[in-house]
Each structure stands twice: as structure tokens, then as C-alpha cells.
Amino acid sequence: AQSVSQHNHHVILSEAASLELGCNYSYGGTVNLFWYVQYPGQHLQLLLKYFSGDPLVKGIKGFEAEFIKSKFSFNLRKPSVQWSDTAEYFCAVNAAGSARQLTFGSGTQLTVLP
């Protein structure tokens, strides 16, 4: 069974700082990868996804993620965070072509100080 690790549980940054949130998964086959975000009081929504092709994926609100197959990683980045990026971020993996379910990481709470 696959698993997903998000090593940063809580990250605190000042506005304009750069962000990188780590995500590693354990699954040897082809995967679909996702980053979801949950803003305070709101439902989970998709930030970006990777399924094939260019390993650098761009999402909404200036976020991007890079799939590095050799490292089983899919780290989320943003060059300059804003206060409105304060939220919880979840990485998820799906074993492409087989299971319908996603496996989620434990989440990273990002707090951006104004």
C-alpha cells in the first residue's frame, strides 16, 4: 500500500518569503499526484495535479510543484507567499490505472505573518 509523508507539520513564514513544502510517497509504480489546500473554514480544493509529461506543474494562485521520480517527491513551491496563503496543505497520491482512492499525507499548516 502506498503512503505519503509530509515532514513539515507547521511552517511559519513572513509575507514575501519563499515557500517549499515537502512531500514524499512510497509506491514503485506510476502515480498521479495532487496538492490540495484547505483555507480556514473552507472545504478542500485542488491546487495542482501531476499525471504525466512536464514534471514541473503550475497550479492556481502562483503555486507550482516538481515531480522528481528518482526521489519519490512532489514538493510544493511558491516564490513569494501572501498572508492569504495561510492554510493547511495536503499532498495526495493515487496509484495510476488501478485504485480509485487517494492516499493523503498528514498535512502542513502554513501560517504567513503580515
Place this chain on the structure above:
Amino acid sequence: DVKVTQSSRYLVKRTGEKVFLECVQDMDHENMFWYRQDPGLGLRLIYFSYDVKMKEKGDIPEGYSVSREKKERFSLILESASTNQTSMYLCASSFTGGGSFNEQFFGPGTRLTVL
């Protein structure tokens, strides 16, 4: 836009009560999922369904059951609620087919407190 709705945002029940959480999606998705979300544990899959009347256990099915009588509706049932089932419950749905890559769409969640 895909819409996934859940019957309640907040629910307070007593230990031993039978609890029903309802979820409805309006995009004709085949797959529906129930998760619980707890601080530091992320989302854990309770049950999912890939067709009407079909169900599959997820990672933590103990103490829960589900029902899917119609394609758009997926219910989570706590037969006898216990305090350790106090949590946020999230429903999601997804489409199986070309281009979906199993992306899931989430409802707003139900925060259940069991006293």
C-alpha cells in the same frame, strides 16, 4: 462546477446514538468517499463506493457503515456513536474516465461532536 454537499456543518450527538451523515454530489460521479480528518493525522479513508450498492472498506472502517442506494448519494452511518468518533467528516466524489486521473472533489465537511 462540481458540487458536493453534506447535510450538516455541525452535529452534536450523545454516546450510543445512531448517527447518519449524508452526502450528495451533482456531477454524476461514479465514485464517492468518506474520510475523517483529525489534527496531525490528515485525511483517513473510512469507506468508498464505486457504484450504486457497492462499497469498499478504507483504512479505518471499524465502527462505521455506509449506504449507497442512489448514484448521487452516499451515507455514512455510525451505528453507536462513541467519543473517539468526534471528528471532521469529509465526503468526496470523483469521476472514472479519461482525463480525470482520479481527482476528488470535496464537500464542506461535517464537524461531529460525540458527548
